[in-house]
Amino acid sequence: MSQIKRFWCRMMQxxxxxxxxxxxxxxxxxxxxxxxxxIHFLIPGGAGGGWDGTARGTGxxxxxxxxxxxxSYENMSGGGGGKAIAHMIETAERQKGTLxxxxxxxxxxSITKVFPYSFRDLTPIAGIIADSAVFVVxxxxxxxxxxxxxxAFKSDSKKVKIGGGSVPGDLDHIAVALAIQAxxxxxKKVKYVPYDAGGKAMAGLLSGEINVLSTGFGEALELxxxxxxxxxxxxxxxxxxxxxxxxxxxxxxxDMTFANWRGFFGAPGLSYKEAQAYxxxxxxxxxxxxxxxxxxxxxxxxxxxxxxxFYRFLEEQEEAIGSMLRELGFLQ
Amino acid sequence: xxxxxLAGLATTFLPINLFLVLVGCFAGxxxxxxxxxxxxxxxxLMIPITYGFDPASGMILMAGVYYGAIFGGxxxxxxxxxxxxxxxxxTAFDGYPLAQQGKAGKALALAAYSSFAGGTIAAIFLLVAAxxxxxxxxxxxxxxxxxxxxxxxxxxxxxxxxxxxxKAILMTVLGLMLSTVGTDASAGIQRFTFGRVDLxxxxxxxxxxxxxxxxxxALMVILKRTKISKKAQQATQWxxxxxxxSRQEFxxxxxxxxxxxxxxFFVGVxxxxxxxxxxxxxxxxxxxxxxxxxxxxxxxxSLKGLVAPETANNAACSGSFVPLLTLGIPGSGTTxxxxxxxxxxxxxxxxxxxxxxxxxxxxxxISMYIGNIILLILNLPLIPYxxxxxxxxxxxxxxxxxxxxxxxxxxxxxxxxxxxxxxxxAIAALLLRILDFPMAPMLLGFVLGGMMEENxxxxxxxxxxxxxxxxxxxxxxxxxxxxxxxxxxxxVSYFKPAVPD
Numbered sequence: 001m002s003q004i005k006r007f008w009c010r011m012m013q014x015x016x017x018x019x020x021x022x023x024x025x026x027x028x029x030x031x032x033x034x035x036x037x038x039i040h041f042l043i044p045g046g047a048g049g050g051w052d053g054t055a056r057g058t059g060x061x062x063x064x065x066x067x068x069x070x071x072s073y074e075n076m077s078g079g080g081g082g083k084a085i086a087h088m089i090e091t092a093e094r095q096k097g098t099l100x101x102x103x104x105x106x107x108x109x110s111i112t113k114v115f116p117y118s119f120r121d122l123t124p125i126a127g128i129i130a131d132s133a134v135f136v137v138x139x140x141x142x143x144x145x146x147x148x149x150x151x152a153f154k155s156d157s158k159k160v161k162i163g164g165g166s167v168p169g170d171l172d173h174i175a176v177a178l179a180i181q182a183x184x185x186x187x188k189k190v191k192y193v194p195y196d197a198g199g200k201a202m203a204g205l206l207s208g209e210i211n212v213l214s215t216g217f218g219e220a221l222e223l224x225x226x227x228x229x230x231x232x233x234x235x236x237x238x239x240x241x242x243x244x245x246x247x248x249x250x251x252x253x254x255d256m257t258f259a260n261w262r263g264f265f266g267a268p269g270l271s272y273k274e275a276q277a278y279x280x281x282x283x284x285x286x287x288x289x290x291x292x293x294x295x296x297x298x299x300x301x302x303x304x305x306x307x308x309x310f311y312r313f314l315e316e317q318e319e320a321i322g323s324m325l326r327e328l329g330f331l332q
Numbered sequence: 333x334x335x336x337x338l339a340g341l342a343t344t345f346l347p348i349n350l351f352l353v354l355v356g357c358f359a360g361x362x363x364x365x366x367x368x369x370x371x372x373x374x375x376x377l378m379i380p381i382t383y384g385f386d387p388a389s390g391m392i393l394m395a396g397v398y399y400g401a402i403f404g405g406x407x408x409x410x411x412x413x414x415x416x417x418x419x420x421x422x423t424a425f426d427g428y429p430l431a432q433q434g435k436a437g438k439a440l441a442l443a444a445y446s447s448f449a450g451g452t453i454a455a456i457f458l459l460v461a462a463x464x465x466x467x468x469x470x471x472x473x474x475x476x477x478x479x480x481x482x483x484x485x486x487x488x489x490x491x492x493x494x495x496x497x498x499k500a501i502l503m504t505v506l507g508l509m510l511s512t513v514g515t516d517a518s519a520g521i522q523r524f525t526f527g528r529v530d531l532x533x534x535x536x537x538x539x540x541x542x543x544x545x546x547x548x549x550a551l552m553v554i555l556k557r558t559k560i561s562k563k564a565q566q567a568t569q570w571x572x573x574x575x576x577x578s579r580q581e582f583x584x585x586x587x588x589x590x591x592x593x594x595x596x597f598f599v600g601v602x603x604x605x606x607x608x609x610x611x612x613x614x615x616x617x618x619x620x621x622x623x624x625x626x627x628x629x630x631x632x633x634s635l636k637g638l639v640a641p642e643t644a645n646n647a648a649c650s651g652s653f654v655p656l657l658t659l660g661i662p663g664s665g666t667t668x669x670x671x672x673x674x675x676x677x678x679x680x681x682x683x684x685x686x687x688x689x690x691x692x693x694x695x696x697x698i699s700m701y702i703g704n705i706i707l708l709i710l711n712l713p714l715i716p717y718x719x720x721x722x723x724x725x726x727x728x729x730x731x732x733x734x735x736x737x738x739x740x741x742x743x744x745x746x747x748x749x750x751x752x753x754x755x756x757x758a759i760a761a762l763l764l765r766i767l768d769f770p771m772a773p774m775l776l777g778f779v780l781g782g783m784m785e786e787n788x789x790x791x792x793x794x795x796x797x798x799x800x801x802x803x804x805x806x807x808x809x810x811x812x813x814x815x816x817x818x819x820x821x822x823x824v825s826y827f828k829p830a831v832p833d
Contacts (some may be wrong), residue, residue: 052376053672079529080515080746085528114532129422161794167520196517199662199671203603203655209473209794216545222675223660226682259578297676330520 018204026056036281042100044084046077054262055095057294058128058285063290067281081105082115088267089121089250095267099125099278099287103262104171104321107314111322112169117318118313123270126279127263127305129295131216132236133175134246135162136229138205146233146252148181149212163210165198165219172201175235175258176214177324182254187327205229217243218262220300235259240301262302263310279306336686337459340694343388344702352393353699354384357706359660360400360412364407366544367740371401371666379673387677392699394670399649399700402607402708406443406642411436411721411732414546416740419607419645421541421779422615425772426630426637428549433633440715441636442707443577443642450643451704453593454600454650458697463686466658469601475791475801477604479509479811481784484609487616488773499757500773503764507777510535511785518789530749537608537779539754544771546737547758548749550730552765575715585639588618596644600651603663604783606646612776614644620818631772650700650725657681657693739820 039062041055052075059071076084081102088100110118137143140274142150153160164172173194177187193210195201196221205213206228213220213229221242223229233249234240235258249256264282266275283304286289295302306312325331343349356378364372374397382390389716405417410427423443430439441582457465460562472480488504512525514534525531525619592614619630619642655661660681662668674681679689686693741750761771803809 037765046372074746077533078749079532081749082532083749116527158796167517168517169520173520191793193790194517194520195790197668198664199668200604203470203659203661203663204474206659206661207470209475222680223682226660226680226684228659228682298672299675311404 003332005160008303020133024302033321035117036068036277038072038097038283039068039278041071042084042095042098043073043075044077044100044102046075048259049100050262051103053097054103054129055099055296057298058264058282060296061285062281065290067284067288069228071190072270080109080114082109082117085115085117085122086097087212088232088265092267096270096274097157097266099266101262102265102315103200104260106265107318107321108170108174110171110323111318111325119265119319121268123268123275124307125264125266125275125304126144126282126307127310128260128282129263129300130236130256130259130261131238131301132174132234132257132259133214134217134220134234135176135179135232135249136205136213136215136224137211137232138208138222139228139230141211141230143232146179146249146254150180150185150254152182153185153189158184158191159299160212160245161191161193161210162212162214163195163201163204164214165195165201167193167194169325172214172242173328174324175303176212177196177328178251178256178258178320179233179235179254181327182249182256187324188329202229217301221299222326242299259303261305261313263305279312282306335674335696336690337694339691340696340698343582343691343695344392344698349389349695349699350702351387353396353703354706355452356393357400357403357703357710358394360397360402361404361407361707361710364398364401364404364420365415367408367412367546367736369403369740369743370405370417370538371398372669373743374398374401375666375669375673382673385681387605387674387679387689388695390673390677391670391692391696395653395696395699396703398666398670399706400648401449401644401705402645403444403447403711406447407440407718410439410443410638411719412546414733414737414740415538415541415550418538418541418779419611419648419777420641421537421545421608422611422641422772423638423645424545425615425641425740426632426634427642428545429631429633430638431719431722435633436719437575437715438577439638440719442585444715445577445712446585446592446639446642447646448704448708449589450593450646451650451707452592452701454597454647455697455700455704457597457698458650458653459694462654462693462697463658463683465601465654466683467657468598469603469659469661469663472602472807473791473805474606474759474787474794476758476807476811477602478784478787478791479802479808479815480599480602480605480613481609481780481787483811483815483818484613484616484780485776486815487612487619488776499769503771506780507774507779510774511778511781512668517782517786518793528749529733530747530753534782535778535833536741536750537754537775539750540757540778541775542741543754543757544761544774546733547754548761548765548771550584550733550737551758551762553726553730555762579796581635585635587638588636589643589816591617591621592640592643593647596647599644600648600663603655603661604787605648605662606652607645608653608779609783610648611641611645612779614640616776620689620821631770639675644706653696657685657696658683702788757814 041059043052043055045051062068063071109115162176163217166172173192177190180190195204196214204210205326220231224231231246234246235249237257375394376399378394403417405420406423408414408416409420410431411426413424413428415421415424427439488500499567516523516534572753596610599605619638652663652667655663656667662671738751791801
């Protein structure tokens with residue numbers, strides 16, 4: 001008897017959940033689905049890169065989960081991404097249905113005037129994921145903590161060779177310069193050794209020609225797990241749940257955070273309502289299992305920063321990076 | 333380890349995996365043949381398909397596409413002078429002249445044999461020594477890479493064609509200069525971009541190769557119209573030459589294959605080099621080792637000059653799996669895409685991969701043998717049909733080459749500026765060719781120049797501006813000694829008393 005009762009209890013629960021689900025979808029979906037049926041993703045780089053993965057991953061999650069009917073993609077490389085930004089602005093009238101993926105370089109390259117445009121010339125929709133910077137060493141390195149690196153830097157900054165997978169004045173360099181500055185040292189004294197890709201920089205670290213590597217958390221995590229390198233510190237505000245033993249630079253007593261975000265921009269002149277609709281579509285995506293599949297596959301960290309907050313975040317980052325680049329002598 | 337290899341064997345011979353090797357090789361060969369579309373785009377296309385597969389199958393498919401593309405790239409290099417893949421640019425140096433001499437069939441067959449040999453020999457190295465080779469790939473530092481690139485430049489003497497050595501040197505310098513366009517990797521400053529956003533990333537190697545080889549060749553054909561019409565008549569009578577390679581020829585190229593596969597494999601193992609560098613180095617090495625008569629043949633249809641880069645680029649492809657699988661470090665764009673795919677399967681490449689996932693590790697390596705055999709079986713019977721392409725009348729073939737070269741480059745970047753740039757380079761190359769300037773040294777300077785500069789400046793930065801690394805690092809020093817010997821050898825033989833008959 002009690003078993004039958006329990007069975008009916010279950011059935012009631014299921015019915016209730018399904019009922020609520022259907023009701024909720026009836027109430028919510030028409031509002032969103034009616035507004036956006038298709039998105040054209042503009043990717044400022046070639047196939048297989050980080051931007052490409054973000055745009056196609058987002059499109060995949062949106063369409064497979066049914067939030068979006070149709071997604072199309074366009075790769076437009078050239079000028080380190082500048083070509084696509086210019087295209088978006090010049091043809092703004094026709095680009096109401098287009099979202100362009102971008103990341104921290106749009107901030108860096110507009111400050112250094114490589115791009116004649118900045119994020120202000122576009123409509124920031126939302127930041128969706130972030131990758132913090134980490135500082136890593138060889139497993140048998142004499143540096144046991146980021147504090148040791150700072151101490152060695154203080155005694156002789158020339159002996160601490162810090163590499164990265166981007167040109168001087170770009171992400172990996174800025175991250176380490178900010179951390180050194182937070183320790184009260186002159187970031188200009190950082191001996192930054194550039195490599196043309198993250199993988200080559202990692203090979204440089206393992207070959208022993210540099211002592212410390214500044215790189216993205218996602219890129220370092222797998223090698224740390226397999227025991228080839230040690231992560232000394234991460235530049236996020238709180239510890240990452242994927243590597244709970246890695247301290248943040250901030251908790252070691254150096255007040256700084258840094259992250260390479262990725263997000264989407266609309267054409268200039270998009271109305272508040274239109275931008276809002278895109279942002280809430282992206283917000284709804286986080287709850288889907290399809291997005292979780294894409295995110296886990298790529299090892300991304302969710303970081304939803306919509307609309308106006310996104311604009312403010314970009315302004316803050318522009319301020320921090322701009323003053324660092326001035327300090328380093330890349331800007332007058 | 334033996335258990336792992338057996339598990340790998342079992343995985344490889346699953347019908348589905350054998351089928352995937354076949355599909356991968358087939359797809360790769362065709363994508364590689366299309367000018368401009370290389371292994372990166374091919375593998376990026378495959379990734380969504382492989383999500384549902386188990387990791388070993390996915391990797392087997394992608395590896396098949398990778399070496400299939402390098403294999404296929406040589407076909408368009410030989411037949412049309414339009415390299416399909418950056419790694420097969422050097423194949424065009426002697427492959428295209430051979431095709432023009434009516435030996436297209438033989439050239440394609442030789443390319444297939446040497447790709448097979450290079451791929452198979454490298455796969456044996458992988459099987460025997462992959463885990464221990466990891467340390468080799470980490471032994472090279474910036475100064476060693478610099479020395480290696482300088483060694484590559486000595487190959488320039490190989491290209492001293494009609495105009496002699498001076499013209500070859502001038503073109504090398506032009507290539508070195510072109511490699512400085514774009515963002516300076518060591519200081520982050522824009523050089524020679526004339527304020528154009530499109531030039532920030534520099535000039536793409538494949539674009540330059542297509543413009544100076546395929547496009548300028550097609551334009552040349554149009555200019556020499558009268559002569560060509562006679563040739564076109566001949567072309568219809570062509571029997572493509574025999575596919576057969578004589579015993580004498582086999583004897584001649586065997587040492588070349590042996591040397592090039594070893595060289596190609598080790599260059600492939602280094603994360604900072606890759607298939608393109610390997611093919612140029614092998615070409616240069618063979619030219620430098622060749623005797624006087626042979627030497628003169630290089631660039632005019634030398635069999636060794638065709639076999640060396642073809643063997644080396646396939647060996648290097650297999651070699652690049654060493655840092656990818658044993659360290660988790662991608663040495664090239666292609667292996668970076670594959671690393672992404674591996675991670676998405678939840679597989680951590682690294683020193684423990686062949687312990688923890690032996691079936692993935694070994695089945696990928698074992699599938700390479702099968703892949704190479706399949707490529708050979710697939711390609712040899714197809715050669716007569718593929719080579720028939722050359723029988724197309726020039727009026728049809730030339731516009732097709734123009735069209736596919738331009739479209740191929742555009743499909744990679746989707747940037748119309750690239751097309752303008754290609755036309756500019758093609759016209760410049762046409763003028764230079766009329767004046768008998770060779771194009772190959774320019775490409776050599778271009779491909780080595782960027783890496784040479786970058787590695788030299790990095791080595792100087794690390795050593796606080798001192799050149800002491802030139803004699804303090806054993807690897808750097810040994811390579812430099814080889815370079816000096818390469819230059820001294822002709823001088824010594826000059827002073828050696830002639831042996832009386």
